[in-house]
Amino acid sequence: MTEGRRRNFTEEDDLALLRQALGGRPFLQPRVGILAKWDALAATTVAGQNFPRESLSGKTVSGRFDKLVKAHREHVAEAGLLSGVSEEEDEKTTLLDEIIALIDDHATRLAAVIDNELRKRVREEEVSLAVRRLAMETLSESSEGRQPKKRKETELKELLISLKEQEMADRKATREAEALRREQERKEDREDAARGRQDASENMLKLVGAVTENILAIIRAQKSG
Numbered sequence: 001m002t003e004g005r006r007r008n009f010t011e012e013d014d015l016a017l018l019r020q021a022l023g024g025r026p027f028l029q030p031r032v033g034i035l036a037k038w039d040a041l042a043a044t045t046v047a048g049q050n051f052p053r054e055s056l057s058g059k060t061v062s063g064r065f066d067k068l069v070k071a072h073r074e075h076v077a078e079a080g081l082l083s084g085v086s087e088e089e090d091e092k093t094t095l096l097d098e099i100i101a102l103i104d105d106h107a108t109r110l111a112a113v114i115d116n117e118l119r120k121r122v123r124e125e126e127v128s129l130a131v132r133r134l135a136m137e138t139l140s141e142s143s144e145g146r147q148p149k150k151r152k153e154t155e156l157k158e159l160l161i162s163l164k165e166q167e168m169a170d171r172k173a174t175r176e177a178e179a180l181r182r183e184q185e186r187k188e189d190r191e192d193a194a195r196g197r198q199d200a201s202e203n204m205l206k207l208v209g210a211v212t213e214n215i216l217a218i219i220r221a222q223k224s225g
Contacts (some may be wrong), residue, residue, distance in 0.1 A: 024040070045061065
């Protein structure tokens with residue numbers, strides 16, 4: 001069955017897509033080459049056992065993923081307005097909760113980086129303007145035969161000291177953010193490893209159960225014969 005003949009996603013389709021998305025995390029990739037990531041995820045999803053579709057494009061997968069995330073955000077927002085209402089979480093809800101947490105955390109870190117760069121540029125422009133202003137005033141006083149005022153020298157020194165202190169503070173903030181990012185990645189790796197062990201254990205139990213059932217069926221057949 002081709003993608004063109006089957007347009008509607010089933011609950012199992014969504015679960016398979018979300019499992020692959022959480023594992024590969026193409027939604028955290030830079031815009032450059034992101035479609036190739038979704039194409040790869042689509043191919044992996046289609047190749048999965050019991051997946052009903054024979055063909056699926058990265059664009060379709062990405063669109064469905066965005067729709068699921070948006071719908072879940074809206075559902076959570078509505079549920080938050082209903083006090084005292086508890087909901088039993090299923091696998092789909094759990095997957096979407098984890099995915100949205102990753103998206104929001106990534107967006108927060110990216111916004112912090114952009115904000116830091118903007119503040120750095122503004123500060124550099126302000127320093128550049130102040131230095132040029134002091135240089136012009138000093139040059140003007142020198143051309144008039146007056147000695148540059150001590151105040152301007154002090155002001156320039158204080159400006160440079162302030163710039164150095166701010167630079168050190170920015171470097172510290174960057175190191176702390178990087179340490180936090182690495183710790184978050186280690187935590188996510190541990191969670192992925194634990195999830196993999198749990199899946200392997202569940203698959204083994206299913207296999208043992210199937211083998212046991214076959215053995216029992218053979219024994220029952222021999223007894224009845």
